[in-house]
Amino acid sequence: MASSLRRLISWEGLLLLILLVVVAFNAAFTPVYLGVNNQVNLFQLSIEKIIVALVMAFIIINGEIDLSVASVMGLAACVLAYLFNQGVAMPLAVLGALGAGALCGAFNGFWVAYVGVPSLAVTLAGLIGYRGAARILLEDTSISGFPEWFNTLGQQPWLGPLPFALVLFFVLYLVALVVLNFSGIGRLVYVVGNNREVARYSGVRVPRLKLGLFIASGLVAALAGVLLAARLGAVRGNTADGFELDIITMVLLGGVSIFGGTGNLFGVGLAILIILNLRNGMSLVNITGNTQTGVVGVLLILSVLLPNLVQDVRAVLQRRRAQRKEVTRA
């Protein structure tokens, strides 16, 4: 336990170090970087992704994965736009979008928790299928012209310089932190992620927990989709396409194991800051989207590779030391 605790602390220390390096680099290269406007903007541009990353952390700690979140975001935005286009009042359309997201989550959760299909396969089907449903709704049209208050909510500052979505993110982060670290549900998420069988024999209702987590994932993804629609002011069939890479990268870079059972939201928070600042810094020096995504990919691989290499080197050194001892004793 002590050793794993030490490793966790050092992992977050490493993340903090990377973050400081990124921030220092950015500040040195571009003067506008540290301004309040840019700092808010940096969050604002990826706000939907980082909201979904919070719930993704729960899913991955629980030993599952949800590849369908970006498609659920897109589907929710399309349901919203479709209902609005049909003359439904905006608040009801938002409820409809959230309902659609929860339904998608419940659908994923049902197959994973009660039928026992691997979540990788279920949510891969969801990734394709929900995106297909979104395309059916809007075909190749783009819908905009949402009510003034809706666009304002997505685009204008709401509390001081902070937009609504950013305030919502901080609130959700605190809620997630409390639930994961200080509640019974949070403990169960870790226990099931560590060993599903042991949890089951200990009387944990594993299927119900997993179903609940997937519903939460769908609901939060739908919320993020609605926020994205408000920020962009327009919705198309391919809205939020490909966001899952960034979302999963944030969680894994934050030290959450893909096999479940370990990781926490402090690490995920630091990883979010690293990725946002890195992307922002690259944008400020005119590095384009594809290269940014590639750099995030490198970071994702290194985040797992480096600890492994350190471990290998340590093992080799230990063996050498042991051999030397043998030799001197002989």
Add this chain to the structure above:
Amino acid sequence: MSWIKRSIRPEQLRELSLVALIIVALLIFGTQIENFLSARTFNRIASSVAIVGVVAVGQTLVVLTRNIDLSVGSIVGFSAYFVGMQLNGNPELPPLMAVLLACGVGALLGLVNGVLVAYGRVPSIITTLGTLAIFRMILVNYSDAKTVTTDMVPPWVPGLAQEALFSLGEFNLRPMVAVAIAVVLVFQLVLVYTQFGRRLYAIGSNPEAARFVGLPGRRIVLLAFVICGALAGLAGFMFLSRFGNITVVAGQGLELQSVAAVVVGGVNTFGGSGSVVGALLGAFLIDLLGQGLIRWLGISEFWRDAILGLLILLAVASDAVILNWLRRLWAPNELKTRTTSEAAPTPKESSHGV
């Protein structure tokens, strides 16, 4: 009943049921849609399945070892663009060299994946999610926003996708389709009859046991990724030949299509069971249903993805439910026969597919 149980394993039922499904779909579409069972439909489906099929063969090898390769779409795009540019700069390049070049580039990228997964111990889903973005980044920077167009490559390249190797009435066997069929046959034989093939299954069904027996697990996984990359490179060449115009987004989405084909084709995502022929049948069924349903129901192209998603879900769900039930049905029989004959095949672990 017992002779059925002895001669067929539950895993093989999967391929038989795919064939049955394809026949049923052909019958329904054939009677309901005018001119469906025509040479045109066949040629269209064959050339689009050829590319996905070749990628799916490589994906099968990787999935058999309990891994996944999400970077194949980017490998296809990169090799298509790279070979297109080489042919543009050097039109005298012999066809065989061009194909080998495509495979070589793909194998090199596959090697990167393989080293990271097998020797760096980075889980394959993380590695290939990363390289999916990295390979695409390399392509974007290498291409410098230029596009390969049909008139930049020698005329024999697009010709490979259009001319017929031989024709039976109006049914054309295009070189591309022939290559895809050859690849499937070769790798089916490799999986069934070679040491390498059997080891892929061994590692996928139980990595720990494979290690204790002394199988070189790392090298085998590495090789699976290299072959997967090489086949994606070959598919990249076919992509260039079929479409002619290669932009930086070429091949995007092939990773999902290939995984879909593999999953529908009955390859277990937890490794250890499935076949290359199954993956090809999966790719064929997906394309057939996509084309058929859209024409039959008179629905728009936009339904394609929704149908595909549902199909994958049904395939994996039936895998989890029906196959496990079948295995339970099979198992006692085998336990009985084992006492009388030593030749009975060993039952699969019941935990598989759950």
